[in-house]
Amino acid sequence: MPAALACPKGYSYAGLYSPTKANGIAATISMLDTPAAVGGSNHVAGWIGVGGPGLGPHGADEWLQVGLATFGDSNDGRLYYELAQPGRAPEYVELATGIVPGVKVRVAVMELQFARDAWIVVSPAGISGPFYLPRSHQAWEPVAAAESYAATRQCNRYSYRFGGLQLAHADGSWRTMRRAEKLQDPGWKLRRHGASAFSATGA
Numbered sequence: 001m002p003a004a005l006a007c008p009k010g011y012s013y014a015g016l017y018s019p020t021k022a023n024g025i026a027a028t029i030s031m032l033d034t035p036a037a038v039g040g041s042n043h044v045a046g047w048i049g050v051g052g053p054g055l056g057p058h059g060a061d062e063w064l065q066v067g068l069a070t071f072g073d074s075n076d077g078r079l080y081y082e083l084a085q086p087g088r089a090p091e092y093v094e095l096a097t098g099i100v101p102g103v104k105v106r107v108a109v110m111e112l113q114f115a116r117d118a119w120i121v122v123s124p125a126g127i128s129g130p131f132y133l134p135r136s137h138q139a140w141e142p143v144a145a146a147e148s149y150a151a152t153r154q155c156n157r158y159s160y161r162f163g164g165l166q167l168a169h170a171d172g173s174w175r176t177m178r179r180a181e182k183l184q185d186p187g188w189k190l191r192r193h194g195a196s197a198f199s200a201t202g203a
Contacts, residue, residue, distance in 0.1 A: 009153055014188035014200040015145030016165070016180035024110025024168030025050065025142035025177070026122075029068055031101040032159035032199065037072040041151040045069040046160035046200070049109055050119070050140045051084070057135045060086035064131060066107045066121045068099060068160070079105060081121045083131055095125035106164070111137065113172045142167060145183060146200035156202065163197040
């Protein structure tokens, strides 16, 4: 299987990130096709979030993301959020299962306007949080990304669409994410659909 051997092991990404710091990000995420994560430890996901590895205080891992994920033991989409706080292992929380291609899910992560460093997740499942993320106020450039993790060189299959990308600002307003930088690892196809939408496809 030459195509499978061409896929790199580990994590790879494709998406957009804000060139400026913001207080949150929102998007409508959908799967364009049924994903396939090869093997029980493999997964694919489409998510929006803030923070990242090493971006917390003193280089700690600190992030909050929400989106759709599919694991190698099934091909359904699962609505989830993931939280990483300094000194703790990342926490994955599943909010819903059985999401199929074509279903559009509106999600957001945002800092509470009058509670610095306190963040919430907003999804069709309701509001989760608040979560304390120290030194996160006006610290991060939000990201919207598709993700693939492969424990072997066999290729995962995935295709996500992100629409209605918006950023939250300190005054509590939401504005269209019109300016963005591209994130695209080898093996991904990233296509822009106007100023605030894109699709990301692999394998």
